[in-house]
Amino acid sequence: MRLLTHNMLACNVKGVVNGYPLRLEAEVVAERPADFNADFLRHIFARIDWKAFVGAARSLPEEHAVADLPEDAEPSMLASEDFLRRFHHALLELHVEKGALVCPETGRRFAIDKGIPNMLLNEDEV
Amino acid sequence: MKLKQLEGLLGELQQFSAPKVELEQYPTGPHIASRLIHTAENTFGDITGKIVADFGCGCGTLGIASALLDAEHVVGVDVDPGSLEIASENAEQLEVSIDLVWCDIRNLSWKGKCIDTVVMNPPFGTRRKGVDMEFLSMALQVASGAVYSLHKTSTREHVKKAALQSFNAATAEVLCELRFDVPQMYKFHKKKEVDVAVDLWRFLPQSVSRAC
Numbered sequence: 518m519r520l521l522t523h524n525m526l527a528c529n530v531k532g533v534v535n536g537y538p539l540r541l542e543a544e545v546v547a548e549r550p551a552d553f554n555a556d557f558l559r560h561i562f563a564r565i566d567w568k569a570f571v572g573a574a575r576s577l578p579e580e581h582a583v584a585d586l587p588e589d590a591e592p593s594m595l596a597s598e599d600f601l602r603r604f605h606h607a608l609l610e611l612h613v614e615k616g617a618l619v620c621p622e623t624g625r626r627f628a629i630d631k632g633i634p635n636m637l638l639n640e641d642e643v
Numbered sequence: 644m645k646l647k648q649l650e651g652l653l654g655e656l657q658q659f660s661a662p663k664v665e666l667e668q669y670p671t672g673p674h675i676a677s678r679l680i681h682t683a684e685n686t687f688g689d690i691t692g693k694i695v696a697d698f699g700c701g702c703g704t705l706g707i708a709s710a711l712l713d714a715e716h717v718v719g720v721d722v723d724p725g726s727l728e729i730a731s732e733n734a735e736q737l738e739v740s741i742d743l744v745w746c747d748i749r750n751l752s753w754k755g756k757c758i759d760t761v762v763m764n765p766p767f768g769t770r771r772k773g774v775d776m777e778f779l780s781m782a783l784q785v786a787s788g789a790v791y792s793l794h795k796t797s798t799r800e801h802v803k804k805a806a807l808q809s810f811n812a813a814t815a816e817v818l819c820e821l822r823f824d825v826p827q828m829y830k831f832h833k834k835k836e837v838d839v840a841v842d843l844w845r846f847l848p849q850s851v852s853r854a855c
Contacts, residue, residue, distance in 0.1 A: 521694070521716050521757075522742040529752035537754050549740060557692050557715045564757050609716065612740075633727055636746035643750060 528620035538569030545615035650677035667766035703730030710739035
């Protein structure tokens with residue numbers, strides 16, 4: 518699961534109001550190079566929840582944690598190749614292979630195994 | 644990538660080893676899958692550089708086809724963990740990267756409209772009535788660009804009405820009619836192989852705020 522997917526997921530348990538962003542508890546992270554596409558990054562920038570994205574990127578285990586992205590981002594930063602490279606790396610090249618997503622409201626845990634988050638609900642959660 | 648080349652690559656993918664009838668698991672064959680994705684890109688530009696979701700991805704055929712045509716990011720969603728495992732192996736075999744989420748489409752909770760395009764071959768709703776429309780309803784909620792889907796030709800009027808009136812689609816258009824080969828997979832199949840006429844649909848959601 519890449520951080521771009523994490524950025525879209527909210528807790529899906531019935532009745533939860535503030536189920537976003539899911540707290541990321543990554544145990545195993547893999548890095549896989551992806552083609553750099555500046556146009557795509559500019560296209561997606563406005564649709565990313567930046568705060569959730571940076572929060573997830575900084576929470577990764579030490580050797581993968583992304584510390585060099587700003588807390589707040591402005592569209593003007595998209596002119597910088599250096600910024601785009603860092604944005605690209607965190608968004609598309611880091612894959613959480615094992616860990617969990619945790620609902621900020623209820624603490625409900627969604628396990629991530631083999632890179633796949635398990636968002637299946639129990640009968641009483643639908 | 645040429646259509647024939649795409650079809651050839653998709654022909655290499657593993658399909659369901661033990662298909663589950665209750666989920667109406669019929670593989671999306673390379674013929675249909677390649678035409679769906681190729682049309683979405685070559686006629687409408689809805690795949691390359693886009694964020695694509697494959698609903699009820701099964702073994703990942705449509706999502707992997709999107710990745711082969713350079714979708715920037717692909718997310719496949721399925722309720723069956725066995726299928727997701729095969730989808731993951733299939734992606735690895737063709738050296739593409741797709742994300743997978745284990746979830747029932749009906750319980751999907753995605754924030755905003757990050758997804759550009761949804762591609763899907765939903766269950767036709769012959770085992771559990773209405774499941775095809777649940778997929779379509781959710782697809783039109785998350786897509787900001789377009790939804791491509793396959794539905795039985797016999798349900799054409801129903802699909803059109805549901806999309807436009809119930810799910811608030813801006814447009815609903817049948818792009819072409821295809822033959823879906825249903826091989827003899829389940830015990831209740833009496834004939835060796837049946838051809839089912841299916842429509843390839845393209846739906847556009849109402850344009851809404853792109854904020855996500």
